Amino acid sequence: MNDTPRPDSLTTELLSDDELHRIDGWWRAANYLTVGQIYLMANPLLREPLAPEHIKPRLLGHWGTSPGLSLIYVHLNRLIVKYDLDVIYMAGPGHGGPALVANVWLEGSYSEFYPEITADAPGMLKLFRQFSTPGGIPSHVSVPTPGSIHEGGELGYVLVHAFGAVMDNPDLIVTAVVGDGESETGPLAGSWKGIDFINPVRDGAVLPILHLNGYKIAGPTVWARHDDRDLDAFFRGQGYAPVFVEGDDPATVHRAIAAALEESVTTIRAIQRDARANGLRGRPHWPLIVLRTPKGWTGPKFVDGKPIEGTFRAHQVPVADTRNNAEHRRILEDWMRSYHPEELFDEAGRLRAEYAALAPAGARRMGANPQANGGLLMTPLALPEWQDYALHLEHPATERIGSTAVLGQYLRDIYRANPHNFRLFCPDETNSNRLGAVFEVSDRCLVSTIIPGDDHISPEGRVMEVLSEHNCHGWLEGYTLTGRHGLFATYEAFAMIVDSMAMQHSKWIEHAKRVPWRADIPSLNYLLTSTCWRNDHNGFSHQGPGFIDTIIHRKPTVARVYLPPDANCLLSVADHCFRSVNYLNLIVIDKQPQLQWLTLEEATAHCAAGAGTWPRYSRNPERPDIVLACAGDIPTQEIIAAASMLRQYLPDLGVRIVNVVDLMRLAPADRHPHGMSDEEFISIFTAGTPVVFAFHGYAGVIHDILHGRDAHERFHVRGYQEEGTTTTPFDMVVLNGISRLHLCLDVVRYVPGLLTKGAALVAECNRLLAEHEVYIREHLEDMPIVADWVWTDG
Template sequence: MPQPATADDLALLDAYWRAANYLSVGQIYLLDNPLLREPLRAEHVKPRLLGHWGTTPGLNLLYAHMNRAIRQRDLNALYVTGPGHGGPGLVANAYLEGSYSEVYSSLGEDVDGMRGLFRQFSFPGGIPSHVAPETPGSIHEGGELGYALVHAYGAVFDNPDLLALCVVGDGEAETGPLAASWHSNKFLDPRRDGVVLPVLHLNGYKIANPTVLARIPDDELASLMRGYGHTPHFVVGDEPSAVHQELAATLDTVLDDIAAIKADPGSKRPAWPMIVLRTPKGWTGPKEVDGKQVEGTFRAHQVPLAGTRTDAGHRAQLEEWMHSYRPEELFDADGRLVPELRALAPEGTRRMSANPHANGGRLLRDLAMPDFRNYAVEVEKPAASTSAATAVLGEFVRDVVARNDDRFRLFGPDEVASNRLQAAFEVTDRAWNATVIDGDDHLAPGGRVMEILSEHLCQGWLEGYLLTGRHGLFTSYEAFIHIVDSMLNQHAKWLKTTLGIPWRAPIASLNYLLSSHVWRQDHNGFSHQDPGFLDHVINKKAEIVRVYLPPDTNTLLSVGDHCLRSRHYINVIVAGKQPQLTYLTMDQAIAHCIRGVGIWEWAGNTEGEPDVVLACAGDIPTLETLAAAKLLREHCPELEVRVVNVVDLMRLQPASEHPHGMSERDFDALFTPDKPVIFAFHGYPWLIHRLTYSRSNHHNLHVRGYKEEGTTTTPFDMVMLNDLDRFHLVMDVIDRVPALGSNAAVLRQRMEDARLAARRYTREHGEDDPAISGWTWE
């Protein structure tokens, strides 16, 4: 049975806290003289002072107290830091626990190691100032605020013995994603999931302004937390010994409550405990600088003593500040933490900085995968029959869910069924731990499908799930995936950085399935029509991102299987959910996806040098390209046409720019070095130009795609609005093949007339001409 903290326990905790604070200040300021064993001189101070002090002492306080709880209770715990700019604190604690020196052997636990620790922080060739991937124990960088709590919940799903202590900064608490994240407790199953212990850290200020939650009455704040479904516990103060005593007792209470809930979850959703910790910003730092109050104000946010290298007065204040922690009591003559303090840290993987869940690739197990070939649709002839690609993929995903009920989840903002993956509900439910009433569909605490109408939460849960060693799939409407653009940025930066950190193991890929896409949002209209996520993703580091545009069901199955098996990528798959023509048998689809791009011989009419290349990427552009090719075969049989389909968009880049890129020779072999290329593309046309601008034949490349023309209309009218339709593609060929010219003037006019007739039909009948909507190659 855990024992209450004694006066001796609290005295040791205070010393450990002082050690962490000392190391944190040293990282912000010092180049040399790490233990202040000689007077502090200008050359001992960094020329550029970067970092954030204000939140750091509170983070260090919580870390020290969590260590006591871990030792007493043998907890398996993660520390998720919302105020990631408190990086010096988490680095300091990893160093005190010894794990920092284990992964960075050049930074030993001695004076030289401490000097190196200080020097590297926010220094060229060193480490960032945030709780970055380089920080042992971190799964959350915290550079962009708002995602700590959702990452913590993602980490504990399917980890029943894991506790994530999540520090929410009061500035971060003002963001929309964080406000929604409090609802994550309605999706937590006490029986199969771990626990998140949120700590709302109120130190009162952001960079220059007070924070909202720090300026409302405690009873109002408590009501807010209760309304979110938590039982709040307050720890408030500015006198260290009193705060230590209160925090130790409070932590004991909430951990007892958590243990009781886990032992007997009951039939109702528990009111999980949370802590509100109110301490001064910049606590234990300078109280005044240059006659202005610093501690307890916004001035403590970053570097309280900004002129330390050049201002002797500031330098003297820094020296006094660092001596106030009494480093001679904390570190021995060799610079090592004294044994009685070192004994306060947990051992091995019980150290939060060495918890394997914070290096999820070490725990990652392959998915037990069904054979995607078994879900193939039969294709007797190309472009003769239809199937709904994502609905068939849903059957494959259903069986992935069934075979991996401890390491795979499906995420989506209320759109899993809308995007036709509802077959998953044959084997699982939607995760739900709130009220259920008659008529509800597939809601249960242990569900594997995570649906909430917040793209931020879906993305954040999935990121936390992946970073701790599991797998998942995020399905969304294409237009609204933009909501998580900046979250993708942060995850991409994490993946890119960890590629260069030897002790970080690769994690499962973040997989997006974007359906309800731009070309089939004709019923919802302009607000739902935007394919620009592809442009955003392709800006990221080439080693990290992959974009796939499978044209039919069998290619989608092949791509889906590949992405779910992959590691350390961001994979974006765009596929329509409506019934569409099928083109390739499964064997053909596999070969085509392996190539990533290929000639469809059956659609063209030449095996030799073409007069024109019709290229396409995306299901609707592929349909329109094939219909255009058929028209050209009928009306210009002498024209040599080659049809090229692109599944893997990154194949268009040069091999020097992307691992999937094509050599110049291979690109010219497909697209020719000098013939016109009419490219029908799913997204914005200029993206293809960006990917191919350096190719020798780029001047002959003409791209049709979405050009921000949309409304509520019919599917074919939608492609006509953007000049992507089959008739316009034929006109493009006529305009760009010199041999045609005026000889094809009659055909060009017929194509213009066909466009007018198609539009007139929609205005009269409210639907597309059946000759168009029911078109097949036959």
């Protein structure tokens, strides 16, 4: 049991009557603006009776969660002012977008980002008209919403984003509102463990607020049907100190949430103050609030005889036919007038001064906090010269060295040079992926019990390992969105677990490019290793290159895919990715010892070009009969081994070796910023020569990227075919038809006139395929002719 410090002087008295009056006024104003955004296109202050023409033709938005989100917002404002806090707000129930927009408008920051949306009646009308309408803003808390770094509605990710945001960010508090529907998701269920990785000496704090309003779209939520005793036991078991707030009477709930937030904030500050003065004494019991309020609170009680407030019917648009149904229109008008807008807004439509005074000043406003526009705070990485880590090869393609182990040395020194600005996020696989050199300068982080025999584990560690791809990816998202840099490294097959997260983050970056005030943020960098071709001790379940498909289908302005064939190319690519902003950079390379193909100078030039001819391994490349192309480390090995066999059996054959390290170079120039012009494409692949292409992933990826080029018929792509098991490295390429033997057979098939000339080669390939199958079953390893193959110029 640890000794979590308590607040020095906890304020327990209830709000004064004046504070309660002003806080409730702000809350009513936010609720009024929320309803107005969903429904109105005219008459924003209801200064005339509500008429059909005042109501939008399409009603979109979500009311149910919004009152609770606004309640939390206004009470956070009070504490930010009182304690001069650095706070950002993350809304997991992102469908409550109109609530967050309303509060940011009330505090004045919205009009600063969008001067045309003034803080008066004309601006209010524009605020209403733009919500969920063509040319306007989305219904979620999203990129255009000041103060947001979290796309609300990405169910399950709010806590991981919050924890990532506070790492190495000691003064920041992130209030993360978890919707009760969201709380049912797998990613969110694993996210509670984030406090085991937050060190109050150097990190900020996350204040989770579980908002239980009872229902999802159409049914009850699981946790809303658990009593407080169950929830208290669960969260205390996770390491939190939960506080419960419940009610439907506004005054009572205002006083209760004020006390709960006050206790939580002062507890956080006491924990941090004690740890920073006296050192860490075990994992603290961080505060957590469970807030129970009715769904659609303060909205209509009944519509058409059916209950609304406190039911699933309040989830979206509680009163649906307000244009055509006079009774529905009356209910809407009564609902909006119940907030007494005439008391809240003056004649000009501005929030009255007594309520506006609740807003923090300047950058302390949650909508204006630079932490939520992290590029403003970004410091470029201090990167060592990657060339200092390069392999100096006297005889390329003759020795096997683990490329990721070389990268690990580079990452070690990035850690050393950036003690507060870089982290590696890896699901329990840092050593497995041969990146263990980082442990020379940083331990794994764990703010919990450490026992003798634990390896490189300490609360001060900044290598983030947890067996959850969702946590690792989400932490890195929060880290980069607040301006810091990192790398997410994982087994290739398991990257598919975060497919949706990658898609959503790419959408965030793409949308942010179109929002002028959003600053550039560091790229999100992936390293996928333990790839499908070399899962020697794993089976079919660990073989899946599909994350490449995920990334290439993101917007071209965002997506980058790199397949470095060796260590020197990997270093060059990694350096480029760490310097970039606003991308999803995917790097794929295996961790096992592999042949090294390019000298430092060659790798520098090749990675700068992204694709090109390799003369050393070609034969008469100026007049090729066949182009052997490859993308990926094992495909490169098999292509060059095939070229070696072709030299032996068909010495007069012109062979051009082409390697692609930047996959998007294959795209037409009008489809991707990295794409080649037709002239450049022809200079590499020729205008009509057949191309046998060995690819790391699914063959369809290459044809997809080539779409738009007059090249499909002559490109013959071999890639992963969903064949695999626990077997030898060469058997994997045989099973998937990508081996050097299959590639040689393709050359004979596709080059005119070779069926006769290549008969001896065909016979030898078939013989070796048959011998291979027998050999591995007898000897349990690959034939020496394969396992020991290296390049020779003969």
